[in-house]
Amino acid sequence: GDSVTQKEGLVTLTEGLPVMLNCTYQTIYSNAFLFWYVHYLNESPRLLLKSSTDNKRTEHQGFHATLHKSSSSFHLQKSSAQLSDSALYYCALGQNNNAGAKLTFGGGTRLTVRP
Amino acid sequence: NAGVIQTPRHKVTGKGQEATLWCEPISGHSAVFWYRQTIVQGLEFLTYFRNQAPIDDSGMPKERFSAQMPNQSHSTLKIQSTQPQDSAVYLCASSLEGWGNQDTQYFGPGTRLLVL
Numbered sequence: 001g002d003s004v005t006q007k008e009g010l011v012t013l014t015e016g017l018p019v020m021l022n023c024t025y026q027t028i029y030s031n032a033f034l035f036w037y038v039h040y041l042n043e044s045p046r047l048l049l050k051s052s053t054d055n056k057r058t059e060h061q062g063f064h065a066t067l068h069k070s071s072s073s074f075h076l077q078k079s080s081a082q083l084s085d086s087a088l089y090y091c092a093l094g095q096n097n098n099a100g101a102k103l104t105f106g107g108g109t110r111l112t113v114r115p
Numbered sequence: 116n117a118g119v120i121q122t123p124r125h126k127v128t129g130k131g132q133e134a135t136l137w138c139e140p141i142s143g144h145s146a147v148f149w150y151r152q153t154i155v156q157g158l159e160f161l162t163y164f165r166n167q168a169p170i171d172d173s174g175m176p177k178e179r180f181s182a183q184m185p186n187q188s189h190s191t192l193k194i195q196s197t198q199p200q201d202s203a204v205y206l207c208a209s210s211l212e213g214w215g216n217q218d219t220q221y222f223g224p225g226t227r228l229l230v231l
Contacts, residue, residue: 033217035219037222043224044118044119044206044221044222044223044224044225045158045206045222046221046222047219047220047221050217050219052217090157090158092158094217094218101146101163101165101210101212101213101218101220102148102160102163102171103148103160103220104160105150105157105158105159105160106157107156107157108157108158
């Protein structure tokens with residue numbers, strides 16, 4: 001079945017340094033649709049960005065990610081971390097078999113940005 | 116637009132008791148999803164409905180968990196004979212189409228269940 005791997009469970013950065021959160025996925029289908037959701041403390045998880053286009057950079061709120069189907073990756077990046085970026089980040093894969101719409105989530109990466 | 120509404124926000128039950136969690140999707144959305152969030156497992160899919168019909172319950176523990184969607188404005192997740200390992204944040208999400216792999220899901224604030 002589909003699976004998503006986020007190899008870092010915890011990432012701690014100093015403000016101003018670049019952010020890179022890893023996401024790789026496995027699916028037997030070619031039409032992968034990948035999402036990044038962000039979950040701030042005391043809020044609901046919400047969509048940060050999504051993509052299904054190979055090798056195209058997708059940007060939102062200072063974050064960007066590029067889907068690379070050759071390496072099955074969708075890493076989340078930001079050039080300069082801010083204190084307000086501290087949150088739990090989930091990478092997710094949309095169901096691919098035209099039978100539904102559920103998401104398969106990775107284990108999540110908790111990003112902490114320190115002054 | 117009030118977003119997805121979940122009640123209660125917090126629930127504490129004793130082992131063996133029943134817990135019912137409620138979800139009101141965004142008006143006009145066709146699909147409702149239930150997920151469970153724990154530190155160890157992250158976000159796990161439980162079940163989902165489209166146009167009130169159950170579509171996929173592959174993530175539901177079969178024996179004590181059940182979900183219903185009696186009308187388009189609410190869904191319930193019921194856990195019978197709760198166990199300490201059921202302690203988690205239960206998240207409900209809704210989406211416009213509920214079909215296809217690019218549909219954005221909008222999450223509620225979750226219900227934090229603690230089983231003592």
